[in-house]
Structure formats: C-alpha cells, structure tokens
Amino acid sequence: MTANVIVSGSLRNRLAIILTGGAALLALVLYLVVRALAAQVAQQGQDNILSASMSSVLDTAVIRDGRVMLDFPYSSFSMLNTQADDRVFYAIYEGETLLSGYDWLVVPDDLAPENTLFETTTINGDHLRVATGSRVLIGSDGPRNVSVSIAQTQDALSNTLNGISRNVAFLGLGFFLMSSALAIWAASTTSGQMRRLTTSVTRRGPQDLSPVTKAVPSEMAPLVGSLNTFMSRLDHTLTQSEDFIAEAAHRIRTPLATVRSHAEATLQRVDREDNRKSLQAMVRAIDESSRTAGQLLDHAMVTFRAENLEMSQVDLVELLQELVLGMTPVAEMKDITITMKVEGPATLLGDAILLQNALRNLIDNALKYAPAETRLLVEVSRSPTLSVSVYDEGQGFAPDEIETLSGRFVRGKNMGNKVGSGLGLTIAQEVAVAHGGKLILSNRPEGGACVTLFF
Amino acid sequence: MRYLVLLILLLAPFGILAREWEDLQVFGSSDRPPLRILSSTDTSFFAPIIEDFIAMSPNTSVEYFVTGTVELDQMFRAAPDQFDIVISSAMDLQLKLANDGFSSTVMNVDHPDWAQWHNSLFAFTSEPAAIVINRKAFDGLNIPGRRQDLIQLMRDHPDRFQGRVGTYDVRQSGLGYLFATQDARATETYWRLTEVMGRVGAKLYCCSGQMIDDLRSGDLIMAYNVLGSYAQAQAAISDDLMVILPSEFPTTMMRTILASAAAPDPQRADRFVRHLLKLQSVGDPAIFPLPPLAVSEDFQTQRTINLDPALMTYLDQMKREAFIREWEDAIVQVD
Ligand SMILES: Nc1ncnc2c1ncn2[C@@H]1O[C@H](COP(=O)(O)OP(=O)(O)OP(=O)(O)O)[C@@H](O)[C@H]1O
Numbered sequence: 001m002t003a004n005v006i007v008s009g010s011l012r013n014r015l016a017i018i019l020t021g022g023a024a025l026l027a028l029v030l031y032l033v034v035r036a037l038a039a040q041v042a043q044q045g046q047d048n049i050l051s052a053s054m055s056s057v058l059d060t061a062v063i064r065d066g067r068v069m070l071d072f073p074y075s076s077f078s079m080l081n082t083q084a085d086d087r088v089f090y091a092i093y094e095g096e097t098l099l100s101g102y103d104w105l106v107v108p109d110d111l112a113p114e115n116t117l118f119e120t121t122t123i124n125g126d127h128l129r130v131a132t133g134s135r136v137l138i139g140s141d142g143p144r145n146v147s148v149s150i151a152q153t154q155d156a157l158s159n160t161l162n163g164i165s166r167n168v169a170f171l172g173l174g175f176f177l178m179s180s181a182l183a184i185w186a187a188s189t190t191s192g193q194m195r196r197l198t199t200s201v202t203r204r205g206p207q208d209l210s211p212v213t214k215a216v217p218s219e220m221a222p223l224v225g226s227l228n229t230f231m232s233r234l235d236h237t238l239t240q241s242e243d244f245i246a247e248a249a250h251r252i253r254t255p256l257a258t259v260r261s262h263a264e265a266t267l268q269r270v271d272r273e274d275n276r277k278s279l280q281a282m283v284r285a286i287d288e289s290s291r292t293a294g295q296l297l298d299h300a301m302v303t304f305r306a307e308n309l310e311m312s313q314v315d316l317v318e319l320l321q322e323l324v325l326g327m328t329p330v331a332e333m334k335d336i337t338i339t340m341k342v343e344g345p346a347t348l349l350g351d352a353i354l355l356q357n358a359l360r361n362l363i364d365n366a367l368k369y370a371p372a373e374t375r376l377l378v379e380v381s382r383s384p385t386l387s388v389s390v391y392d393e394g395q396g397f398a399p400d401e402i403e404t405l406s407g408r409f410v411r412g413k414n415m416g417n418k419v420g421s422g423l424g425l426t427i428a429q430e431v432a433v434a435h436g437g438k439l440i441l442s443n444r445p446e447g448g449a450c451v452t453l454f455f
Numbered sequence: 456m457r458y459l460v461l462l463i464l465l466l467a468p469f470g471i472l473a474r475e476w477e478d479l480q481v482f483g484s485s486d487r488p489p490l491r492i493l494s495s496t497d498t499s500f501f502a503p504i505i506e507d508f509i510a511m512s513p514n515t516s517v518e519y520f521v522t523g524t525v526e527l528d529q530m531f532r533a534a535p536d537q538f539d540i541v542i543s544s545a546m547d548l549q550l551k552l553a554n555d556g557f558s559s560t561v562m563n564v565d566h567p568d569w570a571q572w573h574n575s576l577f578a579f580t581s582e583p584a585a586i587v588i589n590r591k592a593f594d595g596l597n598i599p600g601r602r603q604d605l606i607q608l609m610r611d612h613p614d615r616f617q618g619r620v621g622t623y624d625v626r627q628s629g630l631g632y633l634f635a636t637q638d639a640r641a642t643e644t645y646w647r648l649t650e651v652m653g654r655v656g657a658k659l660y661c662c663s664g665q666m667i668d669d670l671r672s673g674d675l676i677m678a679y680n681v682l683g684s685y686a687q688a689q690a691a692i693s694d695d696l697m698v699i700l701p702s703e704f705p706t707t708m709m710r711t712i713l714a715s716a717a718a719p720d721p722q723r724a725d726r727f728v729r730h731l732l733k734l735q736s737v738g739d740p741a742i743f744p745l746p747p748l749a750v751s752e753d754f755q756t757q758r759t760i761n762l763d764p765a766l767m768t769y770l771d772q773m774k775r776e777a778f779i780r781e782w783e784d785a786i787v788q789v790d
C-alpha cells in the first residue's frame with residue numbers, strides 16, 4: 001500500500017524532535033538563569049561581608065594628636081574567614097596617602113563619601129572583589145578624607161558557584177530527560193491514533209467500503225470524513241454498475257429467449273440444408289449470448305454479495321447432494337456417472353447461494369468438457385483444510401493455460417464447440433476468495449481435470 | 456644550650472649575603488643544590504626530622520638556617536627564591552606570607568582543616584605560652600596558677616621580684632608580639648600584668664631560650680609567656696625549672712610551615728612538607744620531638760590561636776604602632 005505513496009518525513013519524529021529540542025532549549029535556559037541568579041546571590045553575600053568588614057574598619061577612624069588613627073577590631077578580618085581560606089587585602093588611605101595596608105590597592109577616584117563601591121579586579125591572576133568606603137573626619141585644620149578598601153579573593157564564591165552549577169546542571173538534565181520522555185510518549189500516542197486508523201482500514205476486506213465508525217481525535221476527523229465520503233461514493237458507483245450489469249443481462253436474456261423460440265420454430269419448418277445451417281448457427285449464437293448474459297448476471301450477483309456475505313452454517317454435503325441431484329439429468333444424457341466421496345459431516349460458515357453457484361459451475365464444467373461415458377467424482381475433504389474437489393476423466397487443462405483460465409471471459413483451446421462464456425471459473429474463484437479461500441486447477445496424473453475449492 | 460653562631464656564608468652566587476645566623480647546619484651530602492630551610496625553630500628539634508627525610512630521599516642535602524621570627528620574615532620576603540621551606544612560630548607573619556602569595560599550595564594533604572590555611576600554610580605543633588619559675592628562688596612563695604595570682608605576688612613582694620622578672624620584648628620578637636596581642640585581645644588582665652611587670656623592672660628578651668637560661672642561672676625568678684615546649688625540654692633536665700600553664704587559659708600557638716612559591720625545586724619542597732606532616736600525625740617522639748597538634752577537644756580550652764586572616768590585624772602598621780606604644784607605656788618605666 002505504502003509502496004506507491006510519496007513519504008516525506010515522519011509526523012512522530014517531527015513532533016518528538018520539536019518537543020525534545022524545545023525541552024533541551026528550556027533546560028539550557030533554566031541552567032543559565034538559575035546559575036546567573038545564584039552567582040548574583042553569592043556575590044551579594046560576599047559583598048555584604050566585605051562591606052561590613054570595611055565599615056567596621058572605617059568606623060574606628062579618629063583624629064588623635066593631629067593624626068588619623070584606625071584601631072580596628074580583630075573581628076574586621078576574622079569575619080572574612082571562608083571555607084576556602086580566601087586571601088584578604090586591605091588599604092587605608094588618607095586622601096592620596098597610604099596609611100597602612102597594601103599600596104597596590106588603590107582607591108577608585110569616583111568614590112562618593114558615605115557610599116560603598118564594589119569592584120571586581122584581577123591582580124596577579126587572582127580575581128578580587130573590592131569594597132571601598134570613605135568618611136570625612138573634621139579635624140582642627142579642616143576636613144580630612146579617610147578611605148578604606150577591603151579586597152578578598154573569590155575561591156569560596158567560585159566553589160559555591162561550581163557546586164550550584166553542578167546541581168543546576170543535574171536539575172536541567174533531569175528536566176530534559178523527563179520532558180524528552182514525555183515528548184516521545186506524546187508523539188507516539190499521537191501517531192498511535194493514526195496507526196490504529198490505518199490498521200482498521202487495512203484489515204478490511206477488499207470489498208468493504210463501509211464508513212469508519214470508530215471514534216477518532218478531532219484533528220483527524222476531516223481526513224476520516226473525506227475518506228468516508230470517498231468510500232461511500234465509490235460504493236455507490238460500484239453498486240450502480242453492478243445493478244446496471246444485472247439489469248442489462250436480464251433485459252438481453254428475455255428477448256433472446258423469444259428470438260430463440262422463433263428460430264427453433266422456423267428450423268422445424270425449413271428444409272433447405274443451407275437455410276437450416278444458418279438457422280442452427282443462429283440458435284447457437286443465441287445460446288452463447290444467453291449463457292453469457294446468465295453468467296454475467298451470476299457474476300454481478302457474486303460480486304455484490306461478496307461485499308456483505310449472508311453468513312450461515314452451510315452443510316456442504318447436503319448442498320452438493322442437491323446440486324448433483326439437480327444435474328443428474330444432464331449427466332445421464334452424456335452417460336456420465338457422478339460419485340460423491342465424503343469423509344464425514346462438513347459444515348462451513350458461509351453464503352449458501354454463492355457456494356452453490358461456485359460448485360455448480362465446477363460440476364457444470366466437468367460435465368461439459370469430459371467425454372461421454374466417463375466418471376465424475378466429487379470429493380469433500382477436511383484435511384489439511386476443508387475443500388471440495390471435482391475430478392473428471394476428460395482431457396484436462398492445457399498446462400500453458402492453467403494460470404489464466406480463471407480470468408474473466410477466458411476460455412481454453414479445448415472448448416470445442418461447447419457453449420460457454422468464460423466466466424464460470426471466475427465466479428468460482430471470486431466466491432472462494434470472498435470466503436477466505438482459493439481455487440486451484442490441476443490435471444490428474446491418470447488424465448482428467450481436477451478443480452479444487454479450498455476454504 | 457643555645458649558641459649564637461656567627462657564620463660568614465660564602466653564598467654570594469646565590470644572592471645570600473654574608474650575615475649573622477643564630478645557627479646553620481648542613482645535613483647529608485649531595486651533588487644537587489641543597490634544600491634550604493629557613494626556620495625559627497632550634498636545630499635540635501628539627502635534626503631528627505631532617506635526617507628522617509634524607510633517609511627517605513637519597514642524594515639530598517639540607518641546609519637549615521635558624522633566625523628570629525621577624526628577621527626570618529624580612530629575609531624571606533627579600534629573597535623568596537633562596538629558600539624552599541619556611542618554618543616559624545609567628546603565625547601572624549606566616550599567614551601574611553601565605554596571604555601575600557609567597558607560599559605554594561600543597562594539595563590533598565590529610566591534615567585537619569583548622570590546622571591549615573589556603574592549602575599552603577600548615578600548622579604542625581600546639582605549643583602553649585607558659586609561666587616558668589625558678590623553684591629555688593620561689594622558695595616560700597605560693598606557686599601562681601593564674602595570671603591574677605602572678606599580679607598579686609608581684610604586688611605583695613616587689614622586692615623579691617625587682618629586676619628578676621622576664622618576658623618577651625614584643626618589639627623584637629615576632630612570637631612575643633603574637634602572644635602579647637592575643638593575650639591583650641583575650642583579657643584585660645594582660646595590661647595590668649604588664650604594668651606590674653614594668654613596675655618591678657622586667658627584663659626584656661628576644662627569645663625563649665635566653666629567658667630559660669637566665670631562669671636556670673637564677674638571674675630570673677619568673678618569666679611570663681615563655682614557649683612551653685622549650686621550657687618543658689629544659690625542665691626535664693633541670694629540677695629548678697617549673698613550667699606552669701595559666702589555668703584560666705594558656706594562649707596556644709601552632710608552629711607553621713610553608714613551601715616557598717619561588718622554591719628552586721618545588722617538588723622537593725612539596726615532599727618535605729608532606730613528610731613533616733606525616734611525621735606529625737605519627738607522632739613518634741624520637742623522630743618528631745616537638746609537641747604534636749592538640750586534638751580538637753583541647754583546641755578550645757587551650758585557646759589555640761586560629762589560623763585565619765584576622766591574624767593580620769595586629770600586623771597593621773597603625774595597630775602595631777598603637778599597641779607598641781601602649782605596651783611601652785606599661786612596661787618601660789621612666790622614673
Ligand atoms: N473440467 C474441465 N476440463 C477441461 N477443461 C476445462 C474444464 N473446466 C474448464 N475448462 C477450461 O477452462 C475454460 C474456462 O472455463 P469456464 O468455466 O470459466 O468457462 P466456460 O466453461 O468456457 O464458460 P461458462 O462461463 O459458460 O462456464 C473452459 O473454456 C475450458 O477450456
């Protein structure tokens with residue numbers, strides 16, 4: 001079925017890719033945002049401590065004996081103790097003059113008094129966070145500006161950040177995995193709906209054109225709707241043409257019967273040999289046409305019924321016995337004896353009318369193509385599967401035709417002048433298929449044809 | 456038992472100019488440059504440790520330089536590439552060296568967290584500051600248990616103590632300054648004690664060794680803030696000496712080691728630090744004669760000085776000036 005469908009991508013894959021891609025993107029965004037937030041919070045923490053340390057130093061600034069003095073407490077630095085033993089630097093300036101501390105730590109110019117300024121700098125490969133504040137002391141000789149910078153390395157901070165990053169990475173990964181699983185699940189349930197529809201359509205018999213009645217998701221409703229309308233249109237067209245054929249066959253048969261009876265009557269009254277010959281040819285052609293019309297009608301009936309079989313338990317043996325009984329007069333005319341071989345009761349769930357039609361065609365063929373004074377065997381077998389075979393002692397099938405004989409209107413080379421339409425085996429085959437079986441033609445080794453209907 | 460060894464070193468090619476060392480000893484012999492240890496610890500305490508190290512790593516020689524904590528700090532800052540290892544009892548100076556980037560890190564050492572700083576400064580002893588008395592000279596006086604008792608004794612018997620009390624000169628000794636500042640931080644008694652010691656004309660010393668010598672000779676009757684480990688070693692030999700740990704709290708110092716960041720052979724310096732720390736943890740007194748680290752329970756009661764950046768507080772120029780001024784006001788009697 002899919003062989004001649006142009007496939008471009010897969011809805012499920014597309015859906016899965018979009019959803020997992022989205023999840024990956026979201027996980028990444030989550031990671032980056034949480035990390036940035038954590039960095040901000042951690043930095044805030046360090047800044048708070050630096051600022052507290054700085055102001056505890058700055059607060060001790062006094063002017064004593066005309067000199068600026070800072071007698072800062074032990075806790076100013078001990079509060080800077082971290083798990084990672086971060087290094088600490090400081091500088092105390094009065095204006096531009098270093099009072100004590102590290103001289104490379106310079107006070108930024110844009111420092112407003114009573115304000116804490118935070119900076120991140122890199123010195124000798126160490127990342128330092130610096131907090132600087134200043135105060136104005138009023139001495140006897142005017143205002144004096146004292147500024148204090150406290151700097152700390154960021155080892156503990158980056159340790160914390162790394163820890164957080166690792167946890168957030170796990171969180172992001174977990175989020176991604178869960179979303180991916182969800183995405184795959186969503187994609188497969190969505191495509192599962194499609195698959196279920198496909199199987200329910202594929203599982204149908206070739207003749208089943210009834211609408212899809214199973215509930216489908218709303219997105220698939222238009223597709224299923226048009227499929228249903230399409231199928232019902234197709235069904236309608238098919239029924240119409242079957243009806244038309246049946247009607248046509250019927251309409252032809254009736255006038256043909258009239259023509260035939262007139263030709264027969266005329267034949268009684270005509271004596272000239274050539275006139276008789278042409279009348280006989282005419283009767284034959286009429287027979288042929290009428291047979292064809294009858295078979296066409298049967299065929300149309302079989303095609304129609306095959307769509308909705310009228311199932312019942314059919315006793316094959318009984319059915320065959322009736323058939324044989326009905327055809328005995330024809331057999332007797334040719335001196336053919338019909339024997340039945342039955343292994344026991346054989347019932348089958350099927351359409352009796354169709355089965356009867358098919359089997360009649362088989363026996364009819366055997367009677368028609370086998371010479372007079374021969375035997376005909378109808379055998380019902382139950383193993384390996386239930387089957388009905390019709391054996392005759394005629395000339396059998398030509399091996400090169402055996403494959404094609406069950407085609408429509410195909411007749412064999414051996415048909416001679418026997419009346420026929422070439423639809424008999426076609427009907428038998430279609431009935432077999434409608435019952436889930438098949439029709440096999442073969443030749444018997446001792447001569448004669450063997451036609452078997454397997455169910 | 457302390458020599459002041461005057462050594463003129465011909466080390467011009469290495470940039471170490473001729474100078475005065477308290478002691479210098481060379482251990483082992485090797486065709487490679489020696490491992491240079493700059494230390495404030497008496498050679499006698501370190502000789503077994505160094506010999507054990509040499510036994511473990513053949514073709515190694517060690518030069519062991521001994522000097523005071525303050526000079527040691529200045530010398531090392533001036534020429535950090537001349538030395539592999541720095542060992543000092545002045546925790547504050549050592550921490551500042553590590554803080555200023557003079558030390559290299561020694562990673563993944565199995566060492567208690569409180570006894571190391573920044574993976575580069577490692578404490579390996581717990582040594583309380585002690586009151587040491589000459590038992591004979593103390594005859595008839597109550598043995599003091601706390602600082603307060605000491606104050607009382609000196610107030611009650613100024614004549615017996617006059618000129619016979621010793622303590623560190625905090626201007627000269629890094630360790631003395633560390634003990635003094637930590638005492639002052641912990642209790643107001645320190646200042647009263649210093650004042651009383653000043654009143655009885657306390658003698659000021661650069662080092663524990665000399666204080667102990669003078670105690671043994673009977674020149675001193677009592678010394679305050681003597682390095683307990685040295686005093687204990689001497690008290691074991693001399694019955695006259697008695698070591699008293701102040702019962703309210705003994706200020707406890709941890710001796711520290713660091714490997715120079717500019718060490719000529721960083722791997723060997725690293726190995727030495729690890730070796731020392733391992734000997735400390737094993738604690739065999741034959742090889743490691745120093746008092747090992749206190750276990751963490753004694754840590755609080757002993758009032759061990761914490762290894763943290765706050766140690767730099769009293770190294771601040773202004774704070775130091777102010778402290779010394781106050782100390783001088785208390786101890787140096789101008790009358
Ligand atoms: N029993 C048989 N023995 C020999 N040939 C047979 C036999 N049955 C069928 N055939 C060959 O198969 C051909 C097709 O048979 P089929 O029944 O389809 O058509 P038909 O008998 O010719 O016409 P009709 O539609 O009237 O039955 C026949 O023309 C005949 O050549």
Ligand SMILES: [Mg+2]
Nearest residue numbers: 365420424425
């Ligand atoms: Mg036929």
